[in-house]
Amino acid sequence: MLRVVTVYPDLLGTYGDRGNGLVLWRRALARGIDVQLQAVSSDTPLPDADLYCVGGGEDGPQQLAVERLARDGGLERNVASGAVVLAVCAGFQILGRSFPGPDGRRVEGLGMFGIDTVRGGDTRAVGEVVVEAGGRVGAVTGFENHAGHTVRDPGIAALGHVAVGIGNGDRTDGALQGRLVGTYLHGPVLARNPQFADWLLSMATGDEALAGIADDPSIDLHEERLAAASRAR
Amino acid sequence: MPDALSPRDRVALLAMRAVNAGSRAARRGEGTVAGGRVALRVAPDLLDHLSHARRIALVSGTNGKTTTTACLSAALGTLGAVATNGTGSNMQPGHVAALGAARRAPFAVLECDEVWLPSTMDRERPEAVILLNLSRDQLDRTSEVRRIADAWREALGRFDGICVANADDPLVVHAALESARPAWFDGGLVWGDDAVACPRCAGRITYGVGGWSCACGFARPASDASVDGDEAVVDGRRVPFKMSLPGEFNRANGLGALLAATRMGADLVRASAAVASLDEVAGRFSQIEVDGRDARLLLAKNPAGWSALLDLVGDEETPVVVAVNARVADGHDPSWLYDVAFERLKGRRVVASGERWRDLSTRLYYGGVDHESVEDPRRAIAAAGARGQSIEVIANYTAFADLKAET
Numbered sequence: 001m002l003r004v005v006t007v008y009p010d011l012l013g014t015y016g017d018r019g020n021g022l023v024l025w026r027r028a029l030a031r032g033i034d035v036q037l038q039a040v041s042s043d044t045p046l047p048d049a050d051l052y053c054v055g056g057g058e059d060g061p062q063q064l065a066v067e068r069l070a071r072d073g074g075l076e077r078n079v080a081s082g083a084v085v086l087a088v089c090a091g092f093q094i095l096g097r098s099f100p101g102p103d104g105r106r107v108e109g110l111g112m113f114g115i116d117t118v119r120g121g122d123t124r125a126v127g128e129v130v131v132e133a134g135g136r137v138g139a140v141t142g143f144e145n146h147a148g149h150t151v152r153d154p155g156i157a158a159l160g161h162v163a164v165g166i167g168n169g170d171r172t173d174g175a176l177q178g179r180l181v182g183t184y185l186h187g188p189v190l191a192r193n194p195q196f197a198d199w200l201l202s203m204a205t206g207d208e209a210l211a212g213i214a215d216d217p218s219i220d221l222h223e224e225r226l227a228a229a230s231r232a233r
Numbered sequence: 234m235p236d237a238l239s240p241r242d243r244v245a246l247l248a249m250r251a252v253n254a255g256s257r258a259a260r261r262g263e264g265t266v267a268g269g270r271v272a273l274r275v276a277p278d279l280l281d282h283l284s285h286a287r288r289i290a291l292v293s294g295t296n297g298k299t300t301t302t303a304c305l306s307a308a309l310g311t312l313g314a315v316a317t318n319g320t321g322s323n324m325q326p327g328h329v330a331a332l333g334a335a336r337r338a339p340f341a342v343l344e345c346d347e348v349w350l351p352s353t354m355d356r357e358r359p360e361a362v363i364l365l366n367l368s369r370d371q372l373d374r375t376s377e378v379r380r381i382a383d384a385w386r387e388a389l390g391r392f393d394g395i396c397v398a399n400a401d402d403p404l405v406v407h408a409a410l411e412s413a414r415p416a417w418f419d420g421g422l423v424w425g426d427d428a429v430a431c432p433r434c435a436g437r438i439t440y441g442v443g444g445w446s447c448a449c450g451f452a453r454p455a456s457d458a459s460v461d462g463d464e465a466v467v468d469g470r471r472v473p474f475k476m477s478l479p480g481e482f483n484r485a486n487g488l489g490a491l492l493a494a495t496r497m498g499a500d501l502v503r504a505s506a507a508v509a510s511l512d513e514v515a516g517r518f519s520q521i522e523v524d525g526r527d528a529r530l531l532l533a534k535n536p537a538g539w540s541a542l543l544d545l546v547g548d549e550e551t552p553v554v555v556a557v558n559a560r561v562a563d564g565h566d567p568s569w570l571y572d573v574a575f576e577r578l579k580g581r582r583v584v585a586s587g588e589r590w591r592d593l594s595t596r597l598y599y600g601g602v603d604h605e606s607v608e609d610p611r612r613a614i615a616a617a618g619a620r621g622q623s624i625e626v627i628a629n630y631t632a633f634a635d636l637k638a639e640t
Contacts (some may be wrong), residue, residue: 010426011429011430013426013572014369014377015569016569016570016571016572019568019570019571019599022600023599042437058378059377060430060431061429061430061435063435064437187566187568188571191592191599192592216598217591217598217606218598
């Protein structure tokens with residue numbers, strides 16, 4: 001059985017982030033995969049799973065979430081045994097070594113990702129984003145709203161090149177490290193990007209040839225959002 | 234009332250009237266914002282002067298501002314004439330327009346945008362502020378809710394007037410505790426997901442039957458106003474309180490207005506009757522007819538509002554049209570669609586509509602809600618049911634405004 005867990009929706013769910021777990025669950029179901037979706041709140045031990053979705057949050061909740069995750073240890077344990085993680089926005093930051101806290105001071109992250117996040121410029125990065133991820137994933141459309149800039153260690157790949165928007169702050173967005181996937185495209189990024197969702201499902205199930213889904217409305221949404229972003233450019 | 238207006242202010246008001254008359258004639262709406270903006274450019278201190286010697290109450294919060302403003306205006310109307318921005322133009326130009334249009338009214342009840350509350354308090358020096366709730370709303374254009382709560386807190390630390398606040402919302406309490414004279418009402422918490430981490434210590438708030446508390450000692454204050462069946466209990470006194478407006482959240486808004494009105498000197502019994510008899514607020518719960526269908530329009534602007542409205546939709550036989558736009562006034566980011574439990578519409582006839590119908594249709598698909606999609610909301614209403622049928626229409630801000638404007 002494929003186990004999908006949404007991590008701490010009570011703390012890391014500012015932008016409809018729970019949508020990512022929902023998308024993965026339904027797309028797995030549509031392929032006849034035996035799948036279970038759990039939303040696990042921050043007062044509960046994190047269960048073992050194959051695929052974790054970590055969402056975004058405001059500064060205070062973000063700090064509480066990192067403390068809980070560090071104490072829990074479940075996420076790191078499962079990643080060590082091969083679990084896939086999609087971490088967006090604040091969730092992406094807390095998987096790294098460090099990020100700025102509410103008062104601007106450096107806060108220790110989980111240290112799973114070879115990245116550090118520092119305070120960006122005076123203006124927040126807010127708006128539509130297009131990331132050229134290449135390969136099976138292709139163009140990824142989403143929305144960002146964050147202040148941090150993220151610096152990857154040498155040798156850590158980005159999710160892709162930023163065609164529209166800000167992302168990490170160096171014309172790239174996110175990071176890829178083993179089975180960890182991070183991005184600034186917040187909230188339900190998988191809802192707009194069926195190809196991205198299926199790539200994660202393939203990674204988690206080992207099935208590289210997932211069948212198409214009949215009447216999948218998100219294919220149309222994906223095209224429309226890419227077109228809207230290129231018009232606005 | 235002593236008139237505090239300078240000659241420049243008077244010119245500004247004349248300019249405002251001319252602009253408003255012009256935009257009404259051009260059918261560009263009420264024109265209150267455009268006129269107010271021009272007036273403020275002519276006389277930057279106009280708002281301060283129009284507020285002088287007036288008894289002002291400011292109503293702010295993520296949801297329920299317009300309804301609470303209407304309730305409090307009705308309640309204070311038992312004491313005297315009330316100036317109010319009933320159309321929801323809740324920033325300073327709208328306030329100038331409302332105050333300028335009712336120069337002799339001794340009272341004013343003004344709904345105020347959450348972000349603008351601190352600076353508006355500095356200029357208008359209100360007698361009372363009513364704080365309803367704070368939850369995620371258009372995060373792409375306002376700041377995160379905790380920053381707003383902290384800004385409120387700072388402003389309230391300098392405020393010695395009446396602060397009527399929702400005891401059920403930890404972010405509101407965090408701010409209101411800083412004021413000299415807080416008064417608490419049972420305002421409810423439709424949306425708890427922005428109030429899990431304690432605003433004081435970033436620990437975890439626990440919710441129980443008696444309210445909420447954090448290990449650091451921050452806890453729900455005791456209420457001065459609550460609802461008990463068809464009665465309200467305000468400062469220990471009972472009064473009949475059966476609202477005509479639908480829904481529990483409107484009752485909570487009415488209660489906050491009632492507490493504020495009595496603290497400002499209104500008679501409890503008369504104020505309660507005035508609040509209870511309100512039955513329509515700026516068309517927010519009104520019926521329109523579209524091609525022979527009876528459509529009830531419901532406005533929802535953010536996850537908390539949508540949750541409250543999904544409780545309100547009629548029986549399972551009633552089709553539902555959902556219309557979503559993402560213009561500036563709606564917020565450009567429709568990520569919030571995944572914060573709303575649209576799954577509750579399962580089993581009904583549902584039509585997805587509005588400029589962002591593709592986002593909505595995808596959301597409904599992932600929620601397992603069978604639906605049709607029709608981009609134009611009026612056509613969607615026609616597609617949702619036969620002539621003579623009742624249809625629920627839930628729309629966000631500009632989708633709602635467009636539907637209202639076309640009738």
